[in-house]
Structures are given as C-alpha cells and as structure tokens.
Amino acid sequence: MSGLSGTAMSAGWLTAGVGAYGAVTVVGLVGEVLALIALLGGDQKRTSHRFIRRLAFGLLSAAFVYNAVMIGSMWVELGRPPFKTLYETLLLYPLCIALVSIILVTMHRLWPLVPFAGIGALACLVYARAKPDLELVLMPPALQSAWFVPHVVTYFIAYAGLFVSFALACLALFFSFFKTEGARKALAAEMPLPPKSWLALRGGISETPKALAAEMPLPLEEAAHKAVMIGFAALTLGLAMGAAWGKSAWGDYWQWDPKENWAFITWLAYLSYIHLRLIGAWRGKRALWINLACFAAVMFTYLGMHLLPAASGSLHVYQ
C-alpha cells in the first residue's frame, strides 16, 4: 500500500495505531475482568486490577498522543487540515474518543470506559485501514474557511462524547442483569459519582455517598448522562458554528441540506432524551435504551448520508 496512496497515511502508521488502541483494549479488558472478579468475590485484598487499570489508562494516553502526532504529520503532509474525507475523520474520531475518555476517567474515575474507548478507536482505525484515500483530496472553495477546523473538531468531540455515553449505557445495561444486591453494591463502590475534585482523585479512595452507591446501575447511567452533556453541548456549538459558516459561504445559515437536517434531528433526539430524564419514571433503564437509540441517529448522520435521495451534490456527504 505504501507509496501507492494519495492522501492516506502509509499502512505502517495505521497498523501502529491499531496496535496502540488494541493494547488499550486488551489491557483495559483484563483490568476490568480482574476488577469484576475481585468485586464479585468480595475480596478487598485483591488489588492487582488497580495497577492494570492504571496501565490501560496510561496506554490510552500514549495512544492519544500517537494519534495526535499521526494527524499532525498528515496535516503537514497535505498542507491543509486533514478533516475532509471519511478516511481523515476516521483518524480524528479516535483522537476525540480518547480525549473525552481521558477527561471522564480523570474526573469521575470511570475505569471501565478505557477498554470501550479502545474498542471504538480500534473500529475507526480498522475501517480507515480498509478504505484509504487513493486520490489526493483537495479542498473545494467552500471548505476554505476559518470555520472548517473548529466546526469539524467540535462535531467530532460531540460524536466522541456521544459514543462514550453509548458505551457507558451498554455497560450499565449489561450490569443491570446482575440481580444480586452484593454485586450491585460492590460495583457501585468502584463507580464513585457525583464527580470528585481533582485533589480527591489523587488519594485514589472513593468517597461515594452510600445512598448513591446503593442505586446501581444508576451511577453508570448518570455517567452516561455526563457524557451526553459533553456531547450535547458540543453538538449545540457545532451546529451554531456550522450555521455561521454556511452564512459566510452560501449566504444562508440554514439550507435544509440532508446533513444539516440530520444534525438537527440528532440534536432534537438528545434534547428529547435530556427532557425525558427530567421525568422521574424515565430515568434508569428506559433512559439508557433511549440513549442507545439516539446514538443510532449519530451514526446515521455520520455515515448514512449517501443513502438519502437529496444527498448528491451536498458538501457534507463523504463520497
């Protein structure tokens, strides 16, 4: 592949990325399995998972740095921001997933998120590896704008937040199958919420209020909601930036273009979810399922636009 590609990174770079996120996934999963064994067994002396979890987190941070270098070198090579094609965004998405995960793990000690971030990033890179850009993709006039980088990066941070939320929702639904009270309490103790200050994190000791700890899987559900908050805030900003950009490029802040519409639909879907959680009866498992459904809208907005009849000619559609 090397040398035959247009804008694509050489396969070696991608393989290394796949290896990095693969290591995050494997080590992270091992850590989680060990944690689960320790917690379900009720053995407080087993602490090996703590080290493994921190190792996985360290690997994630390293993979994040590598990913940033990968994008940076591509930026230099192309002489333009590498956020134009599907392939290029498949390199940006893992970076944002890693970023949001690092923030959430640091703030809320959501260790189980690490392998999920690894899996998500891995999926992107494997897909990218299968679909390299053969042709040198150039920037059409409309994309040559100061809004390009902030708009796209904000959106991918949003998508990353929503992916993380999706992953946490899956995890919460998975844990909700454990019926024993002991398991719930034990799991909850490792998932301290609401957020701790940075100083409290240093101690490595959870100071979870007992009332919250007893409510498993709600703490995870709340963690999923925290990720939605990041994602939704970024969606809102991205939408507003897109409108301002559209105005300067085409003269209209809103053109009812399919991608715009689906960005709006995604925004409405998460807005519905956020309002739904205000109704007590909808918190918990129901909200988690709605969260999963909303992420389907994100994926359709990201990858499904070419399926729509009005998509041809849209600058938003990855060809």
Added chain:
Amino acid sequence: MPGPAAQGLRTSPILRLFPGLVGLVVILILAQNAEEEGFITAVFSKEASGFTVADARATIACAISLLLGACLLWRSRKTILATLASVPFAVALLSAIAVATALGTFVPQNLPPGSLETWCGTAAATWIDRLFLDQTFNSLWYGGLMAVLVLSLVLAIVRRPFWRMFHWGFFLGHGGMVVIVCGAVIGAHRGMHGVLDLHKGDVRTQVVLSHNGMRTGEKMTLDFGMKLKDFDVERYPRLQLYQLQRDAEASLLRTFKVQEAGKWAPLPTTDFSLRFRYYPDIEVSEAMQTSTDAQRPPAARVRLEAGGKASEEWLVAGATGGDMLSGADVDVQLVWSDPGAEKDTSWMQRTVQARPARHGIEVVGAKARFEVKVGETYTVPGTQRSFRVVQFIPDFYYDIEKKRGASRSEQPNNPALLIEEPGAGTDGGPRTQWLFAKMPGHGQGKDSLPLKYVYFPPAPAVANLVRIAGRTKDLVLASAGKEVLRRTLEAGTPGKLELPGAAAGNAAPQSAVVTLVEVFEHAEPKLVTRTLSQEPRNPGVAVEFRHKDEDAVADEAVLVAAEKEGSMCRLPGDLVLAFEYKEVKAYRSHVAVIENGNEVKEATIAVNAPLSWGGYEFYQSDWRQEDLNFSGLKVVRDPGLSTVYAGMIMVSLGVLFVFYVRPRLRRPA
C-alpha cells in the same frame, strides 16, 4: 406555577400526547390542500366566482366546528396551557419535529415539476404532493409544529421566576430557541434572495429574485450598480501517475503534491524515481552549455544595453555569421575566428550594405551546421553522401497543375530549399528532396538525407556592428565599413565594450555596452525552465527521472498543463505521468460598486468572502467553465440574521449554563 392538572400530566405517558400533534398536522395538511384548491380564497374573496351552495354549507360547517373547538379549548384552557408547558409535551413535540424533519430528508425536496413522478411513480407522487412531503420545510404543517414549539417554549418560560440565577440557563436555552424562530420569521418575511448575473464589463442593477434556490422570474432594482471588472479561477496543480489497464482504462497509482517538489520519490512498480519542480507560469527557453563534442559550434552569452533597453541572449557562431543580437542601432555577432579570418574585414561591409538572405543546413543527429549556396554541391559531414542545392523558393506552395513547387510571393513566408542527391534515385539518377525552414522533418522519407534547413532572412545594413571573436575574446566595433573600436578581453574574464556614441561616429549617436558574459568553444543547447511570474498563468512542471542504482539523471520531461499532448508523458511499464490543473481551488469576482455613474467601492468576492453593501450581501455562487467572463452572485438581505445569531448564542450559553453552572447553584425551594 403549574396547576394540579399539570402535576398529573408529568407522570402520564408521553405517547398520549402524540395523537393531538398528529391531529394538528392533519388539520394543517387539509388546510394547505384547501388553500391550494382555491377554497379558502373563494370563501374570503368577494370577486370569486363559482361559490356554490355546497361550498357555503362547508364553510358554515367549518365555522361551527371552529367555534365549538374554541369553546372546548377555552373551557379546559388551564389544562391545555399546563400541558403545553410541560416536560412530557416537550418530549413529544421534539420527537415529532425530529420525525417530521427525517421524513423531509427521505423525499427529495423542491424538485422541478415532473421529477417527483420519475423518482417514485405517479401514485406515490400524488400522496407525497398531498402531504407536502416534497416541500416539508416550507409546508404549513411543519411550520405549525414550529409554531407550537414556540408557544410551548413561551408558556414554559413565563411560568418560571426569571430573577433567580438558577433559572438563567433555562431562560437562555429556551428563550434562545424562541429568538431563533423569530429571527427566521423576520428573515422569511422581510428579507430577500436573488441572483445577479454579471458579465465582464457590464454594470447591473437588476436582481432576479429566487425562492429555495430557484428563480421566480420577478425582478428587483438595486439603488446601485454592480460591475464585474474581472473574474478568475485558480486551480490545484497536481502530478498524477496512472497505470494503463488492458481495457484502455487508467488507474491512479499515486499523486505527487506540489509540496513534494524537489524530493526524489520512487515511481511505483519501476526501478526509477522522479523529482520535479513546479512553475506557476512556465517558460521553456533554450540556453547553452559546454560540450565535449568537437562538432558543436561555439556559443556565447552576450548582453547588450542600447537605447535604454537591455537584452541578453545566447549567440551561436556559425559559417553563416551566426545569430545576431540587435538593439537600437547596434547589432552584435559572434564568430570563433581563426587567425587568418581575423584579417578579413569583409564583415564590416554590413555597416554599409544590406546582407542578402542566407541558407543554413543542419545535419540531424550530427549536430553540424554550415551555410550553403544555390548551385553548389556539398558533402554531408561524417557520411559519403553529397547533395546539390538546386533551388530556393521564398514562399513555397505546390502547383498541382504544373506539378512543381512555386512561390506565391517574394516574401519569405514559407522558405523552401530543393536539393538533389546524385545517384540516389530509383533509376540511378538524382533524387530530389524539399527542405522547409518552417516545417523541419516535413517530406522526409526513409532514405532521404537527414537535413534541417535554417533560413536567415536578408538583413538591412546596420549602423554599428560589434563582432565578437570568441577564441581571442576580441570585441570589435565597426561603423561605416571601418573598424572604430577594439577591446581584447583577458582570457577567461568576462568584460565590457563601451561604445560612446561620439566614438561610433554614426548619425544618431547612442552609447551602448556590450558584455561578453560567457563563452564556450563547443556548446550544445539545453532547455532552461523558469517561471515568468508567481501567478498561475501557465502552470507546468519539469520532471527528472533516475534509476535507483544511479545518481545521475537518466531522463527529463517538461509537462505543461495547458498543452493537451504536452501535459503527460508515457513511462516504461505502462505508466503515464500527467500534470493536471483542473480541480478548482478558488473563484473570485473582482467587482466595483457603481453609484451615480462613479465607482464608489472595489472589492473581491469569493466563496467564504462575501461583500456587504447597501444592506445587501453578495456571495460568489455561480461560474461557468466555458465562459470565464461570467460570474453569478447571490444577493441576500436578511434583517433577521442578527436575531438568529443572538438566539444561537443564547442557546449555546444556556446549554453550558444548565450543564455546568446550574449544578453548582442551590436549587430554590
């Protein structure tokens, strides 16, 4: 504060609210259909004809049901208002709008008439048309949902105590949505969209109005004129390597970006690598370099400054007198000269009398050039073959009747030379051959002599002639048939011969400086590629190839995008290297605003760089590949824009406040 009924609704299933929304949508669809049928107009317009009894009954029925509905609504107004302001209603409404928007994306919007039928068939098209799904975002029902959204938001806002900081995020977020919709409504009703077709040089004041990107045909006149002064399209240069396939298709192997210029890059599937340079405004000219081939003629680079102009050229010495560098009233000529020839002063006659036309012959491949005269016989250097120059025709054409070459005029428009090679004909006699100065290679057969004809037109007498003897580095100035000035340069040093006008003693004394910059005893031509400017007027690349085991350049090529054939070259292994300058990087209109016949503003409009003038914005929106004197501008006036932006900022701040500030505030009791 929400009443008890609203409290009850908070836990009631959200699904119960959907039928109401669907009912509203159905009513609005029916209303818009009725409007399109002309029914509503018929009811309200006095001039309408054909208003039947049935229509009157229907009108009365509608009025009664509207009245009844209004009464019912009024009776349960508290419950209704509480419901509209409730969270479950918000969820139901937001999902309904999401579904409606999604429907609008599954059906192509605002197609020209007839296209919908081809997309989905007549039956489906009828239903799509009835439900306004092909114009979802302009339909009454979609607008109705938005109106309900605004109503719901307003009701929710007024029920909260805005003075408490805890609710600020709520106000910003919800109020921002209302502000955005208000801005959009202002824009839709008070704004305008149009197109301005400009041709270079024209001043236009009339804008053709448009709706949803399609021209309505209506026109509007601006208070000022817009003139297109110039339009330019900039493209991306790129060097593409293709591999030819069996089915005459070519697949792209690699793109070499302009940023990669100057670096050796491997040529995939071969043992070669290439390096290129990019020239935005390429010019390929011939220069000279020293040669080890003793048959090569001498050449010198000479600079002549005369009459306020400077020119620098390579002069090749030859038996014909060589090339001439002319400026003002001074000509410069190069000879290599041998000691004997130096005493010959016949060349000075050029300053007295004109020079007749001369004929030069170059042997293709052997690189020799010599002068010939009509009637003389010459031997081709390096061969046993000889030829005789038979005839010279200044303006050649072939006379079909007489079956021979003839001259149209005495002007040297198409100089041709007839030569014959004795004993080479099929019957043992001489074989004739035409050589054309303007068409080298024309009429050359397999056995014909490999000769190239160079025509030197007759030259009038020159006032001052400088003869440079390359070997001795003598610069001699002759004027009026005599030597006037001489300077011998030291070997290996370039130098000048300054010609004071008075010393030249000519009628129009002018000083001139002749500089011998470089001189080679044997010189061979080499191509020099350079760019005339940094503007991409004539983009091209110079490519060099080398084998992976060798450092020396094995081959080179110059590819110019504008030249159809010359933009690509074949390489071994079925590879084709093509230099392309197609993909548009930018298109710009250079315009002037005209008020009362005066240019009051000059501006460049490009995509992402509109012009604001007189309350309108002008956007670059259209251009034509085949007519680069045309530019299409989109003209927009949107008085609601700042309102919309304010709303967007409010919503963004509101979201951030609710998520990240409110949790730190104490919830009011």
